[in-house]
Amino acid sequence: MPRERSTTRKAKAAETRAALLEAARRLFSERGYLNTKITDITAAAGRATGSFYEHFASKEELLTALLAELEDAVDAHVVAMEHPREHDLTDRDQLRDHLAAAWTVMRDNRPVAVALFQAMVADDPGSGRAWRDLREQTRTIREHLEYLVERGHRLPGDPELVAAAIGAMLLTLNYALLKTPDSPDDDRVVETLTDFTLHGLAGPPAPSQSVRPPDAPPAAPTTA
Amino acid sequence: MPRERSTTRKAKAAETRAALLEAARRLFSERGYLNTKITDITAAAGRATGSFYEHFASKEELLTALLAELEDAVDAHVVAMEHPREHDLTDRDQLRDHLAAAWTVMRDNRPVAVALFQAMVADDPGSGRAWRDLREQTRTIREHLEYLVERGHRLPGDPELVAAAIGAMLLTLNYALLKTPDSPDDDRVVETLTDFTLHGLAGPPAPSQSVRPPDAPPAAPTTA
DNA sequence: GTCTATACCAGGATAGAC
DNA sequence: GTCTATCCTGGTATAGAC
Numbered sequence: 001m002p003r004e005r006s007t008t009r010k011a012k013a014a015e016t017r018a019a020l021l022e023a024a025r026r027l028f029s030e031r032g033y034l035n036t037k038i039t040d041i042t043a044a045a046g047r048a049t050g051s052f053y054e055h056f057a058s059k060e061e062l063l064t065a066l067l068a069e070l071e072d073a074v075d076a077h078v079v080a081m082e083h084p085r086e087h088d089l090t091d092r093d094q095l096r097d098h099l100a101a102a103w104t105v106m107r108d109n110r111p112v113a114v115a116l117f118q119a120m121v122a123d124d125p126g127s128g129r130a131w132r133d134l135r136e137q138t139r140t141i142r143e144h145l146e147y148l149v150e151r152g153h154r155l156p157g158d159p160e161l162v163a164a165a166i167g168a169m170l171l172t173l174n175y176a177l178l179k180t181p182d183s184p185d186d187d188r189v190v191e192t193l194t195d196f197t198l199h200g201l202a203g204p205p206a207p208s209q210s211v212r213p214p215d216a217p218p219a220a221p222t223t224a
Numbered sequence: 225m226p227r228e229r230s231t232t233r234k235a236k237a238a239e240t241r242a243a244l245l246e247a248a249r250r251l252f253s254e255r256g257y258l259n260t261k262i263t264d265i266t267a268a269a270g271r272a273t274g275s276f277y278e279h280f281a282s283k284e285e286l287l288t289a290l291l292a293e294l295e296d297a298v299d300a301h302v303v304a305m306e307h308p309r310e311h312d313l314t315d316r317d318q319l320r321d322h323l324a325a326a327w328t329v330m331r332d333n334r335p336v337a338v339a340l341f342q343a344m345v346a347d348d349p350g351s352g353r354a355w356r357d358l359r360e361q362t363r364t365i366r367e368h369l370e371y372l373v374e375r376g377h378r379l380p381g382d383p384e385l386v387a388a389a390i391g392a393m394l395l396t397l398n399y400a401l402l403k404t405p406d407s408p409d410d411d412r413v414v415e416t417l418t419d420f421t422l423h424g425l426a427g428p429p430a431p432s433q434s435v436r437p438p439d440a441p442p443a444a445p446t447t448a
Numbered sequence: 449g450t451c452t453a454t455a456c457c458a459g460g461a462t463a464g465a466c
Numbered sequence: 467g468t469c470t471a472t473c474c475t476g477g478t479a480t481a482g483a484c
Contacts, residue, residue: 012449012450030350032347032349034346035346037476037478039476047450047451048451050449050452050453051451052479053479053480054450058478089425118346121342121399122258124256128403130399131403134400156419156420156423157419162420164397165417165420172354175345176354184385188385189381193380194380196380196386196424199423200423200424201313201379201421202423202429203380205426205430236467261459262459273459274467274469274471275469277460277462278468279467
């Protein structure tokens, strides 16, 4: 009789590994990645310090494992979508869907989002890691923007830069709003970011093609 | 004869203090705030470890001093401007001036910008520091946006949130672009951020009221 | 594979002579 | 005020028994 209570004797290791990952998630979310020590993780997992190194060489490696899990989950979720680059981000619904997806992933995986963001910023500024991470995480957006440019659309600037700007906004705002209480609810944030990204401060052109009712007053005239 | 070579015996302390600050600036800029240890600073300043504590109680306090210097400089620079909140950020020139000012300050004070940003992110996510810092640093923008709303302009969302989004974009993009080589030049970045903030991805309304020549093709039609 | 125990070091901070 | 010397903590990582 191989495994009865999920313990094939040897597969018990996987249990410890899982416990460590789970504890890490909890602590990363609460105290943050940088302030969580390896000893904190093992203690929270009810394991000895030494056991940690049987599974991970370092905290960074554990984070990598966490990230791999996340990517698997995301892949499984997007498996049916294919996600070609032929999306028109100047279409409000499509834009909102993209931003909402990004936002939801960050919210549903708070520990990883926190850890990645902190790790990105903690590295030496000259290392270029921040830029690299930002580029990677905005790949999809960038490709969509490049597609727009190819179709003749005029963007505010280089797609790479614009995509990075949007990503910077998303990542940092998400992090800042993690504070436990009274954050604006996710829907409102996504709607705001959508409208801002789509039309900026100036607001939509004359005939409101947004979802909003037409009771919005016109743009303010110039001032001092 | 009081001071001959800037050493009144006792005023020599100020020299050490300045040396520490200067060394800290250099190291913060190169290795970042988090990776710079107090011993690194004293070593770089050619002083003994113990001397540090004669001037600052901690690294954080040194950062505060650095920040105070910066604010003095900024104040002196803006002294003639008064800077009332009656600015219209939907006016491209005014918007660009604001963004350019923020960008220039960050670029001209790289060490402080790095340190503040890292310190903000390194704190526990639940502490709310990130949100607090973000709010403080976007106070001016927020006030301008509130002014717009009072005048009847329709923003993409709550002024506080929109201001924070803009600030998040600026701070993080600045940090990411600090990597020494091949960053796009500051002018291009500011222009891009201006256009994005003003009109978003959709671009300006039909009759181009932006600076750009009218050779820009129309917005891309809808697609799959 | 997991535990206990411990070596080890980086770094913060202080004591006390000059 | 600045130095040298040192203490002491927290945290990483390993050794070796079970």
